[in-house]
Amino acid sequence: MPADFNWAIGGEAGDGIDSTGKIFAQALSRAGRHVFTSKDFASRIRGGYTAYKVRTSVDQVQSVVDRLDVLIALTPRTIDENLDELHEGSVIVYDGERTSMQNVEIPEGMIGLDVPLKSLAEEAGGAIMRNVVALGAACEVTNFPIENLDSALEKRFGSKGQKLVDNNKEAARAGQNYVADEYDHEFDYDLDTTDNDYVLLNGDEAIGMGAIAAGCRFYAGYPITPATNVMEYLTGRIEQYGGHVIQAEDELSAINIALGAARAGARSMTATSGPGIDLMAETFGLIATSETPLVICDVMRSGPSTGMPTKQEQGDLNMALFGGHGEIPRFVVAPTSVSECFWKTVEAFNLAEKYQTPVYILSDLAMAVTEQTFPPEAFDMDAVEIERGNVVDDDTIDEWQNEKGQFKPHALAEDGISPRAFPGTSGGAHMSTGLEHDELGRRTEDTDMRVQQVDKRNKKVETAQEREDWSPREFGNPDSDQLVITWGSNEGTIVEAMGFLEEEGVDIRLLSVPYLFPRPDLSEEINDADDVVVVECNESGQFADVLEHDALRRVKRVNKYNGVQFKADELAEDIKETLEA
Amino acid sequence: MSSEVRFTDFKSDKQPTWCPGCGDFGTMNGMMKALAETGNDPDNTFVVAGIGCSGKIGTYMHSYALHGVHGRALPVGTGVKLANPNLEVMVAGGDGDGYSIGAGHFVHAVRRNVDMTYVVMDNRIYGLTKGQASPTSREDFQTSTTPEGPKQPPVNPMALALAAGATFIAQSFSSDALRHQEIIQKAIEHDGFGFVNTFSPCVTFNDVDTYDYFRDSLVDLQDTDHDSSDFDAAKDKILDSSKEYMGVIYQEEDSVSYEQQHGVTENMSEIPDGAPDDAMDLVREFY
Ligand SMILES: Cc1ncc(C[n+]2csc(CCOP(=O)(O)OP(=O)(O)O)c2C)c(N)n1
Ligand code: SF4
Ligand SMILES: [Mg+2]
Numbered sequence: 001m002p003a004d005f006n007w008a009i010g011g012e013a014g015d016g017i018d019s020t021g022k023i024f025a026q027a028l029s030r031a032g033r034h035v036f037t038s039k040d041f042a043s044r045i046r047g048g049y050t051a052y053k054v055r056t057s058v059d060q061v062q063s064v065v066d067r068l069d070v071l072i073a074l075t076p077r078t079i080d081e082n083l084d085e086l087h088e089g090s091v092i093v094y095d096g097e098r099t100s101m102q103n104v105e106i107p108e109g110m111i112g113l114d115v116p117l118k119s120l121a122e123e124a125g126g127a128i129m130r131n132v133v134a135l136g137a138a139c140e141v142t143n144f145p146i147e148n149l150d151s152a153l154e155k156r157f158g159s160k161g162q163k164l165v166d167n168n169k170e171a172a173r174a175g176q177n178y179v180a181d182e183y184d185h186e187f188d189y190d191l192d193t194t195d196n197d198y199v200l201l202n203g204d205e206a207i208g209m210g211a212i213a214a215g216c217r218f219y220a221g222y223p224i225t226p227a228t229n230v231m232e233y234l235t236g237r238i239e240q241y242g243g244h245v246i247q248a249e250d251e252l253s254a255i256n257i258a259l260g261a262a263r264a265g266a267r268s269m270t271a272t273s274g275p276g277i278d279l280m281a282e283t284f285g286l287i288a289t290s291e292t293p294l295v296i297c298d299v300m301r302s303g304p305s306t307g308m309p310t311k312q313e314q315g316d317l318n319m320a321l322f323g324g325h326g327e328i329p330r331f332v333v334a335p336t337s338v339s340e341c342f343w344k345t346v347e348a349f350n351l352a353e354k355y356q357t358p359v360y361i362l363s364d365l366a367m368a369v370t371e372q373t374f375p376p377e378a379f380d381m382d383a384v385e386i387e388r389g390n391v392v393d394d395d396t397i398d399e400w401q402n403e404k405g406q407f408k409p410h411a412l413a414e415d416g417i418s419p420r421a422f423p424g425t426s427g428g429a430h431m432s433t434g435l436e437h438d439e440l441g442r443r444t445e446d447t448d449m450r451v452q453q454v455d456k457r458n459k460k461v462e463t464a465q466e467r468e469d470w471s472p473r474e475f476g477n478p479d480s481d482q483l484v485i486t487w488g489s490n491e492g493t494i495v496e497a498m499g500f501l502e503e504e505g506v507d508i509r510l511l512s513v514p515y516l517f518p519r520p521d522l523s524e525e526i527n528d529a530d531d532v533v534v535v536e537c538n539e540s541g542q543f544a545d546v547l548e549h550d551a552l553r554r555v556k557r558v559n560k561y562n563g564v565q566f567k568a569d570e571l572a573e574d575i576k577e578t579l580e581a
Numbered sequence: 582m583s584s585e586v587r588f589t590d591f592k593s594d595k596q597p598t599w600c601p602g603c604g605d606f607g608t609m610n611g612m613m614k615a616l617a618e619t620g621n622d623p624d625n626t627f628v629v630a631g632i633g634c635s636g637k638i639g640t641y642m643h644s645y646a647l648h649g650v651h652g653r654a655l656p657v658g659t660g661v662k663l664a665n666p667n668l669e670v671m672v673a674g675g676d677g678d679g680y681s682i683g684a685g686h687f688v689h690a691v692r693r694n695v696d697m698t699y700v701v702m703d704n705r706i707y708g709l710t711k712g713q714a715s716p717t718s719r720e721d722f723q724t725s726t727t728p729e730g731p732k733q734p735p736v737n738p739m740a741l742a743l744a745a746g747a748t749f750i751a752q753s754f755s756s757d758a759l760r761h762q763e764i765i766q767k768a769i770e771h772d773g774f775g776f777v778n779t780f781s782p783c784v785t786f787n788d789v790d791t792y793d794y795f796r797d798s799l800v801d802l803q804d805t806d807h808d809s810s811d812f813d814a815a816k817d818k819i820l821d822s823s824k825e826y827m828g829v830i831y832q833e834e835d836s837v838s839y840e841q842q843h844g845v846t847e848n849m850s851e852i853p854d855g856a857p858d859d860a861m862d863l864v865r866e867f868y
């Protein structure tokens with residue numbers, strides 16, 4: 001048996017697939033196993049196929065692969081959808097009493113376990129628990145101590161009363177016993193447990209948690225998949241720290257409400273996805289010219305237009321880099337893993353306040369909905385530092401007033417960084433505007449002042465380039481002359497793909513770039529390599545384009561835009577072929 | 582300190598470039614007087630201005646201020662107030678800004694009932710873009726883009742507000758300085774969203790809705806037996822298209838602001854220099 005194990009539950013949207021999958025993932029995590037989950041889902045609430053996949057190992061896992069060992073199939077379509085991933089010896093758990101499953105055919109070489117999920121659930125207290133019966137069956141198949149499942153059930157249902165928890169535990173045991181009694185098969189799977197403590201969370205939750213850690217106290221948003229989770233995470237939690245979440249009437253409003261809060265001095269953010277970022281683009285320029293620190297998170301999904309709302313894509317890079325009319329200085333960071341979603345959010349708030357610019361966090365659907373395990377120290381709150389930049393108070397404001405005692409919010413400072421006075425500061429009353437303005441923030445069309453203000457805003461980018469660390473993350477063989485470059489959620493997949501590539505004698509250097517603007521200058525690395533491949537989940541290769549522009553050299557591209565994230569084994573093949581081409 | 586504040590403290594040293602005689606002068610003066618009279622000072626006041634001739638008010642007043650994107654002044658004001666409820670927030674803009682491009686925000690700001698004041702400087706025209714029809718222009722009002730008039734009824738902003746659940750609806754006239762100031766003051770003192778539609782004639786592009794017109798046609802509710810706490814009476818006045826009214830038309834006496842409803846009380850600009858003390862609990866939730 002390979003070190004990793006791959007499990008899935010699939011059925012129709014509305015079948016409780018997500019929550020069941022999450023319970024199993026939680027059980028594995030509580031058993032000290034690493035987990036990496038992914039979702040295959042349609043955007044309809046009911047109908048359509050949906051699946052929750054779990055990859056687990058005692059070692060860290062950071063990608064999906066094209067292999068499925070145990071599948072709980074609530075519909076025949078679930079089997080069809082996963083035929084390519086199932087293999088000889090794969091176990092398929094299904095309920096043969098379910099009308100649609102009565103004539104289901106188990107593919108050659110696979111083991112079908114017909115378990116009366118619904119009937120057993122009813123005996124335990126309710127048909128609604130049939131998925132939990134299936135989880136019990138899965139425990140038996142994988143030799144996985146059922147107490148871990150108990151613990152996950154307690155977490156899931158504990159707030160709803162002990163009775164419900166007990167019923168669910170009983171349902172799980174019914175499934176377990178049924179398989180033990182009815183099938184005397186030896187299964188190949190053994191899910192060992194460890195004493196390690198892990199936390200299990202997804203990218204949206206990590207962004208929300210990072211925001212609170214970073215002192216964000218205000219969030220304005222409008223629901224949209226796959227960013228809604230950020231808002232849902234913050235709701236009910238940010239209030240405990242004196243903050244507030246507001247649901248706006250649309251994204252035009254959301255970003256302006258967030259901007260207002262930032263003008264009042266709060267660390268403030270909004271999050272959205274493609275269609276929402278289009279609306280927000282109206283305000284990008286205002287944020288930059290009024291020099292307002294604001295964090296704008298785009299959790300990308302498949303576009304354009306409404307596209308495939310529940311599918312993966314990294315198609316908004318150009319929007320983040322160039323969106324909005326006129327020329328807008330801005331920062332763009334892109335977390336490369338679920339834990340980095342936390343840290344890049346913390347960084348985004350510091351960058352926003354230190355340089356008084358819009359900071360975009362580009363996350364993507366694959367990361368947003370992926371539940372992944374980490375040791376709690378991966379989110380060491382003591383390591384969170386908050387830097388607020390050049391903020392003046394009643395005592396220091398006079399350094400930034402003119403001879404008439406007027407505060408200069410857009411003072412032409414040498415490093416480009418002018419002061420901020422939060423409303424309420426004595427002697428700080430000032431205007432700020434999306435119109436070109438002078439140092440006092442008042443409209444001007446003076447040609448010299450226009451140039452000075454544009455240069456000042458751009459100077460902040462230069463200052464940041466000098467003062468901050470924009471290094472890429474590096475993996476693989478640093479001396480390899482085959483260079484792979486990526487951004488966003490592909491990092492973990494490529495790191496795992498490197499294992500497959502190694503087996504085939506292919507040795508690469510990987511640069512994973514979390515800073516897209518300002519970004520590291522990779523021209524030397526690109527020009528020194530024999531082959532350069534840029535991997536991203538879009539059709540045109542938006543990052544490849546900017547890197548070619550930076551390095552003045554053509555690069556090769558691996559792109560995927562069918563709506564599904566890369567898988568490690570598949571990607572290894574793609575990289576190998578592209579390098580050889 | 583507030584007792585020493587004079588209304589001229591709210592005046593910036595920038596000379597207004599409004600056309601001589603523009604109604605916006607009177608509207609702004611009344612706002613400044615009302616702010617001073619209600620004990621505010623420039624350092625605790627935040628003015629959010631729309632885009633239009635009216636929106637220039639942010640530059641001519643002295644306070645913390647933001648002059649943003651056309652139509653989005655109300656959302657900005659909402660964010661300012663919620664992030665620091667100690668501030669006095671005043672939003673001002675034109676009829677195009679508020680009832681056309683910003684109409685969606687208007688409806689939602691009304692129903693949200695954040696404690697701020699919204700003054701629409703209504704000249705029934707697009708002034709800044711030199712005289713096109715606005716949502717409050719008359720049906721037969723001829724402009725460069727509507728040579729035969731818009732041929733659609735003007736919006737009734739007060740009816741919109743009432744339907745959206747407004748807790749304070751008033752109308753004032755820039756040239757009736759005393760009444761205008763009084764009405765704005767009441768809007769400021771109102772605990773919730775204080776909406777005032779202020780007729781501010783455009784002397785350059787609107788020769789129909791003029792000073793004379795308003796002077797002749799406005800009925801001051803003060804001179805009637807109108808009871809502003811009576812919803813039905815307010816509804817009748819608002820839907821009465823035969824007259825233009827001035828004064829507080831509707832005020833819900835026991836209005837509860839959004840901030841009170843949601844327990845938003847803190848000045849959110851104050852945060853520690855690291856993660857909150859118990860932040861590791863957030864991580865442990867994910868066990
Ligand atoms: C998105 C956008 N569209 C159009 C404009 C052009 N524009 C500026 S002000 C304005 C309308 C002004 O009318 P109103 O709000 O009534 O203000 P007034 O000038 O009458 O005070 C328009 C259309 C703009 N600035 N932004
Ligand atoms: S054009 Fe009209 S609204 Fe604009 S400043 Fe002149 S009079 Fe006032
Ligand atoms: Mg107007």
